[in-house]
């Protein structure tokens with residue numbers, strides 16, 4: 001299992017590529033299926049980030065990150081079950 005620091009390294013690469021979709025490999029399983037979604041109130045320029053791999057369903061969350069233009073933002077003003085895109089219940093690296 002990848003360490004939290006390895007996930008942070010991958011996070012930096014994917015974050016810097018935004019709003020382009022990165023094909024960076026997952027630090028845990030090596031698949032190029034990393035996903036990054038910002039969670040924020042409508043109009044906010046800072047949010048918390050869900051960052052995970054769709055293949056192995058591991059990842060991290062990062063709080064209070066500036067939201068780059070064009071990034072995928074999930075509004076927090078709706079009930080959790082109505083928020084899109086859906087975020088799987090992934091395991092947090094420690």
Ligand SMILES: [Zn+2]
Pocket residue numbers: 026027028029030031053054055056057058
């Ligand atoms: Zn993975």
